[in-house]
Amino acid sequence: MSTHSRRSVLIAGIGGAAALAGAGTAYGLVEEGVLPGRYRLAPYLGRCGSMPPLPKVAPGAVEQTEFRSPAGRARVLIGHPGPVTKGLPVVVMLHGSDGDARTPFDTYGVQYHLAAAARRGVAPFAVAAIDDWADDGWGPSPVITRNLLPFLRDRGLSTTRIGLLGWSIGGRGALLLASALGPGRVAAVAAASPALSGGDVTALAGGLGRVPASLTCGRDDAFAIPTKDLLARLRAARRAEVTGGIHPGCHDAAFRRRMLPDQIAFLGRHLARA
Known part of the structure; x- marks a missing residue:
């Protein structure tokens, strides 16, 4: 050479x-x-995990209905854990930016998780989801408190103190609404993959402290850092129970479905005290 x-x-x-x-x-x-x-990169590296199977139980009943609001007709889906419906406390569920009132049931199978939780001894509660829950800035619309809660009360559900559950931008909305209403109206709030900004963390750290909260986010989720920051601030305040954490997973439905059993148990425990 x-x-x-x-x-x-x-x-x-x-x-x-x-x-x-x-x-x-x-x-x-x-x-x-x-x-x-x-x-x-996370999905290509196998870090997100697959969609977990639904619980092998007969699902709770799901009812689709609607009411009139100043903005027109609003579609509502109500899920129950079993045959008893009257007098149950209720959790309002806020879908993500690409979802609607059917998403908690069609994508996450909340009706299966409610039935499975009741079999495990979790205090039963109903759930309700509404289309277009957000205002123009993706904050909670007044339709939730002015129209949805009275509608649910008229259908026999207990709305004196409610639970809140949301995913992604709906997780942010649930936390903002819990902060605005306070512990007198909100027994507990749960958020998975909440789409939080730094400004949200600062505001929520002060306003949310007295409401029991469950916050979870995937490690390979762009919102893991603000979620971890908010968790740390709420725990440092020591004003109410705070649970959750940063777990393996991504910003997707598979992660949020994995979080549901613990979040339902958390909400049921606090609603039973309401």
Whole structure:
């Protein structure tokens, strides 16, 4: 081999090794959040996990109905854990930005989880979801308190103190509504993958402290950092029970369905005291 050929091979080898080292360094920076892309890479690296199966029980009943509001007709879905419906406390569920009132039932199978929880001895409660629960800024619309809760009360559910449950932007909405209504109206709030900003964390750390809260987020979710920050602030305040944490998973329905059994048990425990 000529001197020129040996030099070319050597340079090519060094270049390849440098490229691999550079790729490794870049991957490490992505992992640490210095470079963007970690959350887009997570599904391809098998970090999100698969959708867990639904509980093997007969699901609770689901009723679709509607009421009139100033904005027009509003669709509502109400789920029950079993045959007894009258007098049950209620959890209002807020869907994500690409969902609707059917999403908690069609995607997350809440009716199966309610029935399974009741079999485990969790205090029973009903759930209710409404289309278009948010205002123009993705905050909780007044339709929830002005129209939905009176509608549910007229149907025989107990709405004196309610529970709240939301996913993604609906998780943010549930936390904001719990903060606004306070412990006199909200027995507990649960949020999975809440789409929080730094400003939300500051506001909620002060306003949410007296409401029992369950906050969970996937480790490979862009909202893990603000969720972890809010959890730390609420726990430091020590004003009400705070549970949850950052677990393996992504910003997807599979993660949120995995969180449902613990969140339903948490809500049931606090609604039983309401």
